[in-house]
Amino acid sequence: xxxxxxxxxxxxxxxxxxxxxxxxxxxxxxxxxxxxxxxxxxxxxxxxxxxxxxxxxxxxxxxxxxxxxxxxxxxxxxxxxxxxxxxxxxxxxxxxxxxxxxxxxxxxxxxxxxxxxxxxxxxxxxxxxxxxxxxxxxxxxxxxxxxxxxxxxxxxxxxxxxxxxxxxxxxxxxxxxxxxxxxxxxxxxxxxxxxxxxxxxxxxxxxxxxxxxxxxxxxxxxxxxxxxxxxxxxxxxxxxxxxxxxxxxxxxxxxxxxxxxxxx
Amino acid sequence: xxxxxxxxxxxxxxxxxxxxxxxxxxxxxxxxxxxxxxxxxxxxxxxxxxxxxxxxxxxxxxxxxxxxxxxxxxxxxxxxxxxxxxxxxxxxxxxxxxxxxxxxxxxxxxxxxxxxxxxxxxxxxxxxxxxxxxxxxxxxxxxxxxxxxxxxxxxxxxxxxxxxxxxxxxxxxxxxxxxxxxxxxxxxxxxxxxxxxxxxxxxxxxxxxxxxxxxxxxxxxxxxxxxxxxxxxxxxxxxxxxxxxxxxxxxxxxxxxxxxxxxx
Numbered sequence: 001x002x003x004x005x006x007x008x009x010x011x012x013x014x015x016x017x018x019x020x021x022x023x024x025x026x027x028x029x030x031x032x033x034x035x036x037x038x039x040x041x042x043x044x045x046x047x048x049x050x051x052x053x054x055x056x057x058x059x060x061x062x063x064x065x066x067x068x069x070x071x072x073x074x075x076x077x078x079x080x081x082x083x084x085x086x087x088x089x090x091x092x093x094x095x096x097x098x099x100x101x102x103x104x105x106x107x108x109x110x111x112x113x114x115x116x117x118x119x120x121x122x123x124x125x126x127x128x129x130x131x132x133x134x135x136x137x138x139x140x141x142x143x144x145x146x147x148x149x150x151x152x153x154x155x156x157x158x159x160x161x162x163x164x165x166x167x168x169x170x171x172x173x174x175x176x177x178x179x180x181x182x183x184x185x186x187x188x189x190x191x192x193x194x195x196x197x198x199x200x201x202x203x204x205x206x207x208x209x210x211x212x213x214x215x216x217x218x219x220x221x222x223x224x225x226x227x228x229x230x231x232x233x234x235x236x237x238x239x240x241x242x243x244x245x246x247x248x249x250x251x252x253x254x255x256x257x258x259x260x261x262x263x264x
Numbered sequence: 265x266x267x268x269x270x271x272x273x274x275x276x277x278x279x280x281x282x283x284x285x286x287x288x289x290x291x292x293x294x295x296x297x298x299x300x301x302x303x304x305x306x307x308x309x310x311x312x313x314x315x316x317x318x319x320x321x322x323x324x325x326x327x328x329x330x331x332x333x334x335x336x337x338x339x340x341x342x343x344x345x346x347x348x349x350x351x352x353x354x355x356x357x358x359x360x361x362x363x364x365x366x367x368x369x370x371x372x373x374x375x376x377x378x379x380x381x382x383x384x385x386x387x388x389x390x391x392x393x394x395x396x397x398x399x400x401x402x403x404x405x406x407x408x409x410x411x412x413x414x415x416x417x418x419x420x421x422x423x424x425x426x427x428x429x430x431x432x433x434x435x436x437x438x439x440x441x442x443x444x445x446x447x448x449x450x451x452x453x454x455x456x457x458x459x460x461x462x463x464x465x466x467x468x469x470x471x472x473x474x475x476x477x478x479x480x481x482x483x484x485x486x487x488x489x490x491x492x493x494x495x496x497x498x499x500x501x502x503x504x505x506x507x508x509x510x511x512x513x514x515x516x517x518x519x520x521x522x523x524x525x526x527x528x
Binding site for chain 1: 430431434435436437438463467468469472473475476477479480483500501504505507508509510512513514515518519522527528
């Protein structure tokens with residue numbers, strides 16, 4: 001499981017506060033804690049007003065890269081902002097994100113052509129998020145085809161099938177799994193990622209739904225999650241499922257995490 | 265999910281104590297609490313020395329049948345004991361269990377022929393528990409064939425593939441799922457059941473492993489579990505997975521369980 005640490009996000013009140021106060025230590029610590037907890041990438045999202053966004057992102061990127069060696073996941077709804085701050089990254093990470101909407105692919109793909117950068121591809125287009133898996137797969141195909149023109153191979157693409165709320169669509173997980181299977185059938189090396197909290201929107205005891213979503217998605221081949229790496233329950237779910245799926249020889253990782261008090 | 269409540273078992277210290285003291289109230293309460301928590305069957309197991317076993321079982325059965333309307337799951341390693349106490353059951357339940365070992369099928373099948381009784385079939389024989397799924401499936405087939413001679417159809421059989429400890433066999437869950445698929449392919453109406461705690465034997469934080477085993481087994485079509493129906497975490501896992509699998513229209517059961525404070 002490739003873990004993309006989600007905590008450095010300006011839409012989180014405490015992070016918003018830290019950004020406003022230019023509290024370097026807060027950002028630094030949050031980067032270190034997520035890296036120590038096993039994050040493979042650290043998402044950075046300014047979440048501020050458009051005028052300040054690029055400056056804020058560069059400020060965050062500098063602090064995070066000072067704090068840890070973990071690559072960044074540069075996160076903005078505006079691909080022009082990503083293009084602007086891109087050169088401040090010291091090592092290749094992930095672009096978050098493109099979709100079939102507007103000029104996103106056209107701005108990002110030339111930027112990461114010939115590099116080791118990866119990219120998250122959301123399965124939506126100008127018409128929004130399609131209800132069915134077939135259309136989501138079609139969108140994935142159109143994005144991959146554009147990527148291939150820039151020599152960006154499918155293994156560098158993390159498809160996010162944009163899981164919807166279970167409370168309004170009871171087939172939400174089933175559609176997610178279906179989309180995952182369709183896109184992996186076409187592009188066996190493509191990666192699938194997802195946030196873990198949209199699924200439980202509008203429901204009580206969200207964390208239990210999120211945990212079980214994670215277990216079932218992981219079982220079905222989800223490669224990555226955009227999540228809070230400091231969440232002990234989610235970490236335990238990942239390690240338990242990896243052991244159950246025979247991916248943890250002699251359950252060593254499980255015993256090790258227990259001894260280090262990282263789970264339970 | 266068909267829940268077989270496991271708490272009335274003489275191998276549990278508090279139950280052993282109650283049996284020794286012939287504490288009717290204790291047995292009565294444990295029956296009522298499990299039934300209220302949603303158990304579809306109540307397992308009764310004396311767990312005493314062989315001489316007392318039949319008497320103890322009859323004593324337990326009488327109390328439980330006084331307390332609740334939930335059918336029994338008569339549990340003994342000795343099929344002669346089951347045969348002896350069988351007539352004390354007021355309504356059809358489940359026999360726990362037969363296997364391909366010794367005379368088990370030969371004693372139990374004539375007993376439940378022409379009734380609505382169901383039976384748990386363990387996938388072991390005189391040589392013990394086979395390591396591979398193919399042999400477990402073969403054992404299932406041999407048991408079903410014997411059952412058919414007594415007009416006991418596969419839908420009355422709960423196969424228990426006898427999950428082994430993950431700590432000693434990293435492919436334990438995978439073998440369980442494989443066996444489940446094999447037997448359901450041959451007998452589509454057969455049911456699969458399992459205890460939830462063997463999987464985590466020898467590991468720390470067993471309940472997390474057990475919960476994730478339950479989620480993944482349920483996803484793969486396990487029909488039933490022999491479990492503690494009073495365990496709120498397991499109940500939440502079942503309800504969360506049923507919602508995620510689209511089996512809980514508008515997530516009503518989830519909201520309902522939350523409102524009644526049965527989960528969380």
